[in-house]
Amino acid sequence: MSIKIFLVFLLCxxxxxxxxxxxxxxxxxxxxxxxxxxxxxxxxxxFDYCNASANVAPDYSGITCTSTGRVESLILQNLDVTKPFPDGICSLTEMDYLEIYKIPGLYGPIPSCFTKLYNLFRLSVTYTSLSGAVPDFSGRIKPLNLTTINLSRNQLSGTIPPSFGSLPKLNYLDLSLNRLTGTIPPALLSTSTPSLALANNNLTGELPKCYESVNFWVIDVGGNRLSGDASFLFGKQKAAVNIVLANNDFEFDLSNVEFSDNLYGFDLSHNKIYGKIPKSFASAADLWFPNLSFNRLCGELPQGGNMGRFDASVFANNACLCGYPLQPCSNWAPASAPAPVSRPAF
Structure with a gap:
């Protein structure tokens, strides 16, 4: 019996x-x-890669292991290399966390085998020269466990794959500061209070209307060429703490927008937003960092509430806003009508 037990142990x-x-x-x-x-x-x-004390260069790499000695997490950073992405990483099949940070000499596409790392729950590849398409997660045999994907600050191009919506646990997606084009797909994130960052790309079109029912925690789509109505991102019951729509071509009436007490900051600057600033702006309890400059807003600013927190720069360069902290409305006068253009005589 003891021999059988030993053989079972050995096989395991x-x-x-x-x-x-x-x-x-x-x-x-x-x-x-x-x-x-x-x-x-x-x-x-x-080398004893599972022994953290044996790591003589922690500024460049970090490894943790499972109880069975398999690589569980891998961090590579600040390496002086000029090489394509090492596809050997895809053979670390027990890995659940991968971070590649500040390796500007890393170039080429992200290998498609990435999408087969089924144990991966956090993927972060930032500050590199990686180019090509964003990995497509469609058609996989089983759902991935990914909760966080950060591929910001690279040179990725092409469109955003709709397949992100097939990741049932994904609640944080950052593709900002790349060279992405096309429109924003619907249903990129389906978890409760997700965060989405697509800033500083070349995205066009309107925000998907279905985003009205997504209760974002943070959404940042600034620095693109987006247009249309994005007012549905706001609302009294919304959970969002930060909304960034700056430097786009959004055009909607702000007059009836309701600002939530959860909202800590937003940036709507450099758009074509018109109408008045609603009273809910002054009553939003946690609002500290708004920006409404460089739009087409008009009318008297609401008073009281949180208005004492904000200086004139928050409201600068609009059509005809007045009231504290801007000039009093009694001092404001509409611009004089342009002089008629005389027609040349023939």
Whole structure:
């Protein structure tokens, strides 16, 4: 009986040992694919990559392991390399957290095998020169566990894949500061109070109307070429703490918009927003950082409430706003009519 128990134990342990050894081989492959950078000099054959104290270059990399010795998380940062993305990373099948940060010499596309890392719940690849398309997560055998995707500050191009909507746990998506084009797909995020950042791309069109029913925590689509009505992002019952629509071509009447007490800041500057500033602006209890400058707003500012927090720059460069902290409405006079243009005589 004891021999049988020993054999069962041995059969159970062999796959784990082999898998652990495979992860060491994979890490050395990644190092080679990156050109053996100085920051990974401690990655050598037989190194104890699960031992945090053995990491002699924490400014460049970090590794944690599962209880069975498999790579659970990997951080690569500040490496002096000029290489394409190391697809060896896709062989770390037990990894649930990957962060690649400030490696500007990293170029080429993000390999599609990324979408097969089914244990990954957080993916962050930022401040690189990676280009090509955003990974498409459609057609996978089973749903991914991803809750966070941050691919900001790269050189990714093309359109935003609608397949993000197929990730049932995704509640944070940041694709800002890339070179993305096209329209914003509907249903990118379906969890409660998600955060979406698509700022500083070349996106066009209107916000999907279905976003009216999404209770965003944060949404930032500033610095694109978006248009239409985005007023439905606001509302008395909305959970949003920050809404950024600046530097677009949004055009809607602000007069009947209701600002939530949850709203901490918003930026609607440099658009074509018109109408009056509603009373709910002054009564929004947690509002500290609004920006309504460079629009087409007109009329007297609401008074009382939180208005003492804001200086004139919040309301600057509009059509005809007046009242504290701007000039008194009694001093405001509409611009004189333009002089008639004389027709040349023939």
């Amino acid at each position: 342990c062999i796959p784990s040992v082999l898998s652990t050894r495979d992860d060491e081989i994979t890490l050395l492959k990644i190092k080679k694919q990156l050109g053996d950078p100085y920051g990974l000099r401690w990655w050598v054959k037989g």
